Amino acid sequence: MTRHRRAGRLVAVVALLLATAAPSAAGDVAAGRRKAIACQACHGLDGLSKLPDAPHLAGQPERYLMKSLDEYRKGVRKNELMSIVVKDLSDQDIADLASYYGAIEISAQPPK
Amino acid sequence: MKNALLCVASALVLVWPAMAQAQAPTAGNLEKLSDFKTTGTPMDIPQVPQTGAKADAIKKNLARIKLPRGFKIGLYAIVPDARHIAVGPQGVVTFVGTRKSKVWAVTDRDKDRVADEVKEFAPSIAFALPNGVCFSKDGFLFIAEQNRVLVFPAAEFFYEGPDVAAFVVVKQGELIPPEEESYNHTARVCRIGPDDKLYITLGQPFNVYAPEKMEPYKKAGIGGIVRMSREGKDREVFATGVRNSVGMDFNPKDKALWFTDNQVDGMGDNQPPGELNRADKPGMNFGFPYFGGGKTRTNEYKNQTPPADVTFPQVEMDAHAADLGMTFYTGRMFPQKYRGGIFSAQHGSWNRTTPVGARVMFTPLKEDGTADKTEVFADGWLTENGEYLGRPVDVAQLPDGSLLVSDDLAGALYRIWYDGR
Numbered sequence: 003m004t005r006h007r008r009a010g011r012l013v014a015v016v017a018l019l020l021a022t023a024a025p026s027a028a029g030d031v032a033a034g035r036r037k038a039i040a041c042q043a044c045h046g047l048d049g050l051s052k053l054p055d056a057p058h059l060a061g062q063p064e065r066y067l068m069k070s071l072d073e074y075r076k077g078v079r080k081n082e083l084m085s086i087v088v089k090d091l092s093d094q095d096i097a098d099l100a101s102y103y104g105a106i107e108i109s110a111q112p113p114k
Numbered sequence: 115m116k117n118a119l120l121c122v123a124s125a126l127v128l129v130w131p132a133m134a135q136a137q138a139p140t141a142g143n144l145e146k147l148s149d150f151k152t153t154g155t156p157m158d159i160p161q162v163p164q165t166g167a168k169a170d171a172i173k174k175n176l177a178r179i180k181l182p183r184g185f186k187i188g189l190y191a192i193v194p195d196a197r198h199i200a201v202g203p204q205g206v207v208t209f210v211g212t213r214k215s216k217v218w219a220v221t222d223r224d225k226d227r228v229a230d231e232v233k234e235f236a237p238s239i240a241f242a243l244p245n246g247v248c249f250s251k252d253g254f255l256f257i258a259e260q261n262r263v264l265v266f267p268a269a270e271f272f273y274e275g276p277d278v279a280a281f282v283v284v285k286q287g288e289l290i291p292p293e294e295e296s297y298n299h300t301a302r303v304c305r306i307g308p309d310d311k312l313y314i315t316l317g318q319p320f321n322v323y324a325p326e327k328m329e330p331y332k333k334a335g336i337g338g339i340v341r342m343s344r345e346g347k348d349r350e351v352f353a354t355g356v357r358n359s360v361g362m363d364f365n366p367k368d369k370a371l372w373f374t375d376n377q378v379d380g381m382g383d384n385q386p387p388g389e390l391n392r393a394d395k396p397g398m399n400f401g402f403p404y405f406g407g408g409k410t411r412t413n414e415y416k417n418q419t420p421p422a423d424v425t426f427p428q429v430e431m432d433a434h435a436a437d438l439g440m441t442f443y444t445g446r447m448f449p450q451k452y453r454g455g456i457f458s459a460q461h462g463s464w465n466r467t468t469p470v471g472a473r474v475m476f477t478p479l480k481e482d483g484t485a486d487k488t489e490v491f492a493d494g495w496l497t498e499n500g501e502y503l504g505r506p507v508d509v510a511q512l513p514d515g516s517l518l519v520s521d522d523l524a525g526a527l528y529r530i531w532y533d534g535r
Binding site for chain 1: 193213214245296297298319320321354379380462463465466467468469499500501505522523
């Protein structure tokens, strides 16, 4: 949980420092976990992809997640599913979701 | 044919020991198999472990599942990414498709009604989204992929080894025009009809397609159901006006084709309804894209006049519950009320604020062959917090009259049986 709070604080700092970051709200990991119910069918509550064309979100940089969701919302990026789900997302929703998925710890082992 | 297959089988047995090198599936392998040649794929096919922490966790989740009195549910097999199910007519093997690249062969060798062996089917062939699996009564296994259809004669006989007799029914790129390939709405389902033809559902790739797609899609049967001979000839569009059907079965009693259809997203949590449809003749139009589900008009086509002959669903299911695989119950194990009725799986909503679905539904039929009132048969895979513990995809009947349910989230097959207690 400490890590999560730290992650949330980091988002806040980043958002304050970078005026270019679109949604400027600070993310709340617990709120993001609740809101991720609408993401679980494709991306999993564990952030691991459940569909052949859905990416893993676990441990994704929060800034990247916020940017992606914002681009879908603006219509800069288009996808049959994503363009539907982002329609009703607020800046706060986006920040919360990015915090939650960014806070999932992952480890990677490249092939030998 | 049977003698020829036996000869080939003996030939394969003779050359197997000579195979040494590991080999990834390559495009040329299918041609070799069609010529009854070996591919050099190693004989040992790795098995999916059936015990351990994962199996224990799934069994624990199954304790939550509610069923009508006298029914029980148990873990039948661990099958990664399990989608549609084809139970072999000889009762030897059950084949399970996936939305990835594998087809699984599931065997209950000791007939204790729990599978003891799960391994990859035809590992020398590179599959792409082999979701749709179906059997003819004479034991030919058909596999409908994203954009190809293959047939495996005597699949229940050949499956033990990596090299199986395999033939092309629809060539790569000819099921739909390749430029229409998408990952969205691309889980095909197949059935061999009472007319001995091969029926395949073709989902259209959009939420609601643009008007310029209407004519080409109608012609190709995209957003519909097509049928063809078992050799892939005489293709025709059987049904149109379908958005994305991922389940169908023929009523053995009156031969009508029933199918589920997944309806339009982005219109709110409570509309439009999901569908269970009945096609009792070719050429019927089921209303999409004018209707987004049931009698709900789509925003995109609300100013256009729908065709006069649209057929509305027999059953309106909960909005966004994602009705997928279905089967008529022809067994004798379940009580009288279930015989001749339809079991169907709800995958569960993907983006509804409060998720709904992840259940097995039962729809009895009236004397005239139309739907009576649908009820929930099995549920409990959705927690109070809206988390999925499993997502049912398909239902299929085992020879003993029990019911298999596939789950692509848990990666498992469950078995539901009746003991009256």
